[in-house]
Amino acid sequence: xxxxxxxxxxxxxxxxxxxxxxxxxxxxxxxxxxxxxxxxxxxxxxxxxxxxxxxxxxxxxxxxxxxxxxxxxxxxxxxxxxxxxxxxxxxxxxxxxxxxxx
Amino acid sequence: xxxxxxxxxxxxxxxxxxxxxxxxxxxxxxxxxxxxxxxxxxxxxxxxxxxxxxxxxxxxxxxxxxxxxxxxxxxxxxxxxxxxxxxxxxxxxxxxxxxxxxxxxxxxxxxxxxxxxxxxxxxxxxxxxxxxxxxxxxxxxxxxxxxxxxxxxxxxxxxxxxxxxxxxxxxxxxxxxxxxxxxxxxxxxxxxxxxxxxxxxxxxxxxxxxxxxxxxxxxxxxxxxxxxxxxxxxxxx
Numbered sequence: 001x002x003x004x005x006x007x008x009x010x011x012x013x014x015x016x017x018x019x020x021x022x023x024x025x026x027x028x029x030x031x032x033x034x035x036x037x038x039x040x041x042x043x044x045x046x047x048x049x050x051x052x053x054x055x056x057x058x059x060x061x062x063x064x065x066x067x068x069x070x071x072x073x074x075x076x077x078x079x080x081x082x083x084x085x086x087x088x089x090x091x092x093x094x095x096x097x098x099x100x101x102x
Numbered sequence: 103x104x105x106x107x108x109x110x111x112x113x114x115x116x117x118x119x120x121x122x123x124x125x126x127x128x129x130x131x132x133x134x135x136x137x138x139x140x141x142x143x144x145x146x147x148x149x150x151x152x153x154x155x156x157x158x159x160x161x162x163x164x165x166x167x168x169x170x171x172x173x174x175x176x177x178x179x180x181x182x183x184x185x186x187x188x189x190x191x192x193x194x195x196x197x198x199x200x201x202x203x204x205x206x207x208x209x210x211x212x213x214x215x216x217x218x219x220x221x222x223x224x225x226x227x228x229x230x231x232x233x234x235x236x237x238x239x240x241x242x243x244x245x246x247x248x249x250x251x252x253x254x255x256x257x258x259x260x261x262x263x264x265x266x267x268x269x270x271x272x273x274x275x276x277x278x279x280x281x282x283x284x285x286x287x288x289x290x291x292x293x294x295x296x297x298x299x300x301x302x303x304x305x306x307x308x309x310x311x312x313x314x315x316x317x318x319x320x321x322x323x324x325x326x327x328x329x330x331x332x333x334x335x336x337x338x339x
Contacts, residue, residue, distance in 0.1 A: 046269075053221050066169035068161075102162075 002063050007092040014054035032086030067095040106176035111135045116185030118144045120284035124310035137171050158185045158211030168218040178222045180321045183212045183233040188249040201248045208252035229272035230321040233260045237278045237338040257332050264330030273329035275320045280308040280336040303337020
């Protein structure tokens with residue numbers, strides 16, 4: 001299991017890492033409403049790929065849970081689980097709970 | 103984050119016997135920490151070898167294997183995707199289940215190992231992936247339609263993978279061997295093997311060392327500008 005606050009911090013830290021690695025402009029402030037996918041997104045498509053990999057690695061490194069965020073369930077949802085920081089955080093919490101229960 | 107091993111780490115799939123087993127021993131001698139996997143138990147005993155009983159077509163099992171390697175070594179430098187199954191049948195005698203299983207292991211299995219290993223390689227911005235194909239695809243060998251189709255898919259997959267992973271210093275190449283005397287071809291009639299060999303530029307069976315020789319080239323740190331390529335033995339193009 002992972003606390004939501006911890007998951008949110010991982011998403012924030014991962015975003016900062018992706019901005020640093022890609023040289024993309026980071027917005028002045030990151031919030032749970034920061035858009036990650038689609039119109040008004042702060043990342044391009046490759047940035048989203050990098051973010052997901054970074055979040056997975058941090059979850060594994062810091063919490064020992066090996067998760068695949070882009071799983072069948074996630075990719076078939078009508079609304080992307082990666083669309084905002086807050087939604088991605090909820091997805092991380094759910095995925096960690098799922099592998100912990102397995 | 104886990105500690106990072108000083109020695110380079112290699113993952114070889116289909117490592118229990120045949121070419122995979124040879125490559126494990128070959129690269130152990132060259133100083134690699136070798137992680138092997140196959141559906142069965144391995145009798146390879148070496149302090150620098152670790153075996154995983156994993157079906158590469160099992161998504162969860164592959165993820166857990168890569169997580170275990172990462173936990174112990176903190177890095178994966180090289181992947182040799184050798185695991186494959188073949189069922190040599192005329193297409194009119196090929197059951198759908200047999201075709202599904204070949205595609206699952208040879209294509210999806212290769213994809214899963216590449217995907218999860220690449221996520222680890224990205225951390226160090228370095229990686230070498232070699233996916234094994236076969237000459238029976240370009241020579242269109244009758245009796246191997248599904249196996250050859252699966253290996254053609256591996257070549258195309260690898261070419262695109264090279265573009266998707268190149269930005270992280272990961273090279274992806276394919277290697278196609280000529281017939282080598284392993285369990286995979288033990289059921290193939292000798293006259294059929296002879297016919298294939300007689301049509302090669304170099305008219306002999308392949309050897310395990312032929313495979314290692316090509317892998318040496320692809321995985322060399324100096325080969326950082328060699329990606330998306332396929333090398334076939336014996337003059338096949």
